[in-house]
Amino acid sequence: MIEVKNLTKKFGEQKSLDNVNLLFKNNESAIIMGQNGAGKTTLIRTILGEYIPTNGSILINTYDPFKQREEALKNIGFVPQLPPPIKLSVKELIHYAVVSSGSNQERIYELCQQLELDLNANLHKLFFKLSGGMKQKLLIAIALAKNPNIFIFDEPTANLDPKGREIFYSILDEFTHNRIMIFISHRLEEVHHIVNRKIEMDLGKVVFDEKI
Amino acid sequence: MKKFKNLFLIFSIDIKESLRSKWFLSYSLVFGGIVALFFISGVTESKIQGFSGLSRLLLIFIEICIVILPIFILISTVRTIAADRDSNVLEYLLSFPVALKDYFFGRFLGRLVSVTLPIFGALILALIWGVAKGVEVPWGIFFYYIGLIFALNVNFLGFSFFISSLVKTQEVALGVAFFLWLALLAFIDILLIGFLTQKFANAELIFSIALSNPLQVFRLGAISLFDPELAVIGPSAYFILDNFGKAFFSIYAIVYPIVLGLIFAVLGYIAFKKRDLV
Numbered sequence: 001m002i003e004v005k006n007l008t009k010k011f012g013e014q015k016s017l018d019n020v021n022l023l024f025k026n027n028e029s030a031i032i033m034g035q036n037g038a039g040k041t042t043l044i045r046t047i048l049g050e051y052i053p054t055n056g057s058i059l060i061n062t063y064d065p066f067k068q069r070e071e072a073l074k075n076i077g078f079v080p081q082l083p084p085p086i087k088l089s090v091k092e093l094i095h096y097a098v099v100s101s102g103s104n105q106e107r108i109y110e111l112c113q114q115l116e117l118d119l120n121a122n123l124h125k126l127f128f129k130l131s132g133g134m135k136q137k138l139l140i141a142i143a144l145a146k147n148p149n150i151f152i153f154d155e156p157t158a159n160l161d162p163k164g165r166e167i168f169y170s171i172l173d174e175f176t177h178n179r180i181m182i183f184i185s186h187r188l189e190e191v192h193h194i195v196n197r198k199i200e201m202d203l204g205k206v207v208f209d210e211k212i
Numbered sequence: 213m214k215k216f217k218n219l220f221l222i223f224s225i226d227i228k229e230s231l232r233s234k235w236f237l238s239y240s241l242v243f244g245g246i247v248a249l250f251f252i253s254g255v256t257e258s259k260i261q262g263f264s265g266l267s268r269l270l271l272i273f274i275e276i277c278i279v280i281l282p283i284f285i286l287i288s289t290v291r292t293i294a295a296d297r298d299s300n301v302l303e304y305l306l307s308f309p310v311a312l313k314d315y316f317f318g319r320f321l322g323r324l325v326s327v328t329l330p331i332f333g334a335l336i337l338a339l340i341w342g343v344a345k346g347v348e349v350p351w352g353i354f355f356y357y358i359g360l361i362f363a364l365n366v367n368f369l370g371f372s373f374f375i376s377s378l379v380k381t382q383e384v385a386l387g388v389a390f391f392l393w394l395a396l397l398a399f400i401d402i403l404l405i406g407f408l409t410q411k412f413a414n415a416e417l418i419f420s421i422a423l424s425n426p427l428q429v430f431r432l433g434a435i436s437l438f439d440p441e442l443a444v445i446g447p448s449a450y451f452i453l454d455n456f457g458k459a460f461f462s463i464y465a466i467v468y469p470i471v472l473g474l475i476f477a478v479l480g481y482i483a484f485k486k487r488d489l490v
Binding site: 045048049050051052069070071072073074076078080082083084085086087088092095096097099100101126139 | 221228229
């Protein structure tokens with residue numbers, strides 16, 4: 001469960017989140033939509049414990065991501081919109097995920113295979129030198145192999161070709177049961193078969209929140 | 213050991229990252245090259261102002277370290293956290309259940325090893341070369357000098373991580389680091405001599421400012437290896453030796469920069485923890 005209560009985040013005088021209240025329960029798959037600057041990324045970063053709220057609180061399965069970040073983040077698998085230029089080899093990045101969050105290494109390999117990413121051929125390459133699609137596939141495999149009960153996907157298919165997207169969503173079907181999935185996307189049609197809730201944000205506020 | 217699992221994880225990935233980086237390569241080449249150059253140019257065979265062999269080499273190496281070591285450490289490490297923040301690497305790596313203290317101090321320890329390795333490597337190279345050539349090894353000076361360099365590294369790394377935690381961008385981090393280096397260099401001599409001659413402050417205050425400057429402490433600690441009476445720095449030597457004594461000053465020259473560096477590292481961690489991470 002994710003509980004966002006009266007959440008406000010200000011950067012200087014600018015309010016990026018304005019008294020946001022949201023509750024995500026198991027078996028909910030939500031898409032968060034909104035224009036650039038609506039507050040979607042700020043909301044996700046605050047849930048991940050990376051932005052300190054100006055007001056309000058967040059609980060992830062009863063854990064506060066600021067005071068109990070390890071317990072809170074154990075429950076989350078995150079895929080960012082743009083894979084960052086991590087200067088680790090693919091093998092080292094997998095090791096980081098396995099050691100820090102107890103992801104199953106074999107499962108990462110299996111998922112990469114399913115996503116048609118040849119891990120063995122790229123194991124010693126630096127992550128930031130891989131193509132955009134390869135990076136995205138690896139981050140997806142790492143997030144899924146963590147087997148958390150909350151997934152946060154920020155435009156997860158932005159770098160994938162149509163076939164890659166198709167495979168990704170077919171794999172995702174295996175993971176929907178008894179979990180929370182949050183998608184940040186501009187394309188509802190791409191995730192309409194997975195999501196059962198639509199949230200729209202504008203100027204830091206939730207302006208639409210309904211089951212679909 | 214489980215408690216330190218993530219600290220060691222961050223420490224090891226930082227070292228791997230550093231060993232692959234261009235700054236580490238140039239850093240190793242500069243320090244290794246300097247020592248090699250000393251041998252090729254025959255520094256160890258020369259005898260100037262009474263110093264010869266490895267003592268002579270260490271004396272020159274110290275003079276070089278005062279100028280280039282701090283700026284090397286500052287420039288190569290001040291962007292550690294700021295760069296990760298800028299490029300969203302921090303956003304991703306910290307979406308894993310890693311404690312902020314493990315991330316911060318894992319990075320700190322990793323950088324400490326990677327900035328210390330090339331200098332120690334260069335000194336060990338000098339030692340091996342010296343022994344092979346049958347030059348007498350000044351063991352006391354050698355080990356004390358290693359301690360001084362380690363202390364200077366901890367000190368400037370502490371400053372670096374403090375700056376890196378406070379600023380949002382790499383450019384600002386570099387600017388602040390450069391200004392700090394200039395200020396500390398200026399307070400070694402130029403400004404302090406200026407204050408003394410203009411009588412802006414009394415001599416004790418000036419000496420106290422000088423001895424709170426880790427660069428000055430490193431310099432004096434290094435000079436005391438070869439000139440225990442500190443005759444080369446003139447009347448200031450009386451203030452130091454009367455107030456500290458030789459033995460205590462030798463300890464102070466190592467302990468003070470380490471403590472100062474650790475204080476700044478902890479302050480950096482507090483700033484890192486209390487602010488937005490990305």
